[in-house]
Amino acid sequence: MPRIGFEWQFPHTDLRFYHQDAGSWHPCGDVPSKGRVFYSENAGIAIESDGGEVEIISDPVETWVALRQQLLFIGDLLTLITGRTVEIERLSPELGKFFAADSNLVVDSESKKPVRMANLQRGVLLPVMMKQGGRLKVGTQEVPPSNKPALTLGTAYGNLLILTLHDPIVQWNFTPAPAAPVVFPRDDRLAVGAPGAREGAKTRGVVQATLDVPLVNLPARLGSFDGAIIERAEAWLKGMNPSPTLYAFVVLLHYSMWVFATQTLTSDDGPKAGFPLLPRTNLRSLYRMVLEDQDRTAFDAKVNNNLTPDVKSGRVCPRPYSLGNKRDLFANPLTIGEWLDSIRHGDPGTAADLDQDVTGMGPRGGDYDKLSPPLGYPAHTPHAARPVGMFTYSMGKMNATRESPAVIVEYRDTQDFGGGQDSLAYEAFANVVVAAARQAGLVVE
Known part of the structure; x- marks a missing residue:
């Protein structure tokens, strides 16, 4: 069953976090990466930090109905933060007809204007717009105000969506001690606002889509980045008469080597930033679970008997890559032979060798290969x-x-879906997600 998820990340100029100090709200850029500020289990939508920037993340879904509700939820969220209503005529027809439904509109008691209510979609979020007698009402169920987000209208930073943390936010990244320090404790409050909303600016962010793709469907897409990927994979397979599955698997390996060989990966996002299409699936698991017995036998024979010492001793990562968080570039000594062996046998090490902290310099583990994740990042x-x-x-x-058995891939460049890598306003973002869902095979009614 195909699935799709997405991430939408905003620069500080468009959406940002705020923290309260001495009774006043101030911009806050030091929310640790992957710190979860908000999560709606019903909608499957989270607000997290990525390097201090606001990122909206969806849980993967398998149906158009669930995806549509996520998109409506986010549209409602931005309408309330920015005060800017969605331009329905710019949405794809499949999505626009649901935004146009009058049943999804209520009248804001303060502005007297129709406002789309996210809580009408899934029974969650932003009941402050239905304030009655000092309490907040969600449908027919009353809840204490502290249990739900609040909305402060017309601040210097636009409308502020004030969120009480359900869990503390800690600093995982590159902390030398096993116990990560708490940066924002449970029940602390953070807010999300749109700095440009008062000037009428559209809120724009960079979108990434994550899809399940059958392994055999990958070669055509990967070869479009550089024809040399396919040429090298086919040269490696010469004389083997591979199945379509083994062929695709070897193309995927050569794609990974192509990324590391052609770029010095300096982004603070680390080496993943160099992948226009990022495979998030552990390669060892593909070897174990997707390749058939005859595929593994042929692959093993090639590695054991037909690769020269010069090939095996070649570096997988001949150029250095960033370890994130503005640290120095790292030269990974991993050889091609070591990597291929780890795909076949894992990278087990011993209990003493395995990563005991977050420096990421131990073995990856028996169920992972040596690039899942690359050295310098904590093992899974x-x-x-x-x-x-x-x-x-x-x-x-x-x-x-x-x-x-599918490969989970992240489209970091969404130009195939009409997005490119530029920041997108909500309407373009939603259309990109719908186009990606159509390609993934979700039925868009």
Whole structure:
């Protein structure tokens, strides 16, 4: 079953976090990465920090109905923060007809204008617009004000959506001690606002879409980045008569090597920023769960018997890459032979070797290959000495299974869906997500 999720990240000029100090709200740029400020379980929408910037993230969904409700939810959210209503005529027809439904409008008691209500979509969020007798009403259920977001209208930063933290926000990234320090405690309050809203500016962010893609469908897309990817994969497979699955798997390996070989990856996002299409699925899991027995036998024979020492000793990452957080570039000594062996056998190490902190210099674990994630980022394999639930880097984080054999890929460049890499206003963002859903195979009614 295909699934789609998305992320929409905003620069500080468009949306940003605010924190209260001495009774006043002030811009706040130091919310740690992956700090979750808000999450709606019903809608499957979170607001998190990415390097201090506001990022809206969706849970992956399998149906057009669920995706449509997520998009409506976000449109409502931005309308209330920015005061700018969605331009329905600029939406795709599939989505626009739901925004046009009169049943989704209520009258704001202060402005006397129709306002779309997110809580009418899934029974969650922003009941402050239905304030009655000092309490907030969600449909027919009354809740204490402290349990739901509040909205402060017309501040110097536009409307502020004030959010009480359900869980503390801690600083995971590159903390040398196992216990990550708490930056914002539970029940602290952060707000999200749009600095340019008072001047009528549109709120724009960069969108990324995450889709499930059958492995055999990847070569055509990966080869479009550089024809040399396909040429090198086919040269590697010469004389093997591979199945379509093994062919696609080898193309995926050469795509990864192409990214690391052709760029010095200096972005604070780390090496993932160099992938126009980022595979988030652990390659070892594809080897174990997606390749058939005959595919693995052929692959193993090639690695064991037909690769020269010069090929095996070549570097997977001949250029350095960033470890994020403005740290120095890192030269990964990983060889092609070591990487291929880790795809076949994992990178188990011993209990003493495995990552016990967040420096990311230990083995990746028996169920992961040596690029899942690359050295310098904490391994996905948990260790008793590390905090439970610690955030780890997205590369190779997801695992293929027999039941779900697809590759989870992140479109970091959404030009295929009409988005490109430029910042998009809501209407263009929503249309990109709908186009991506159509390509993923979700039925768009």
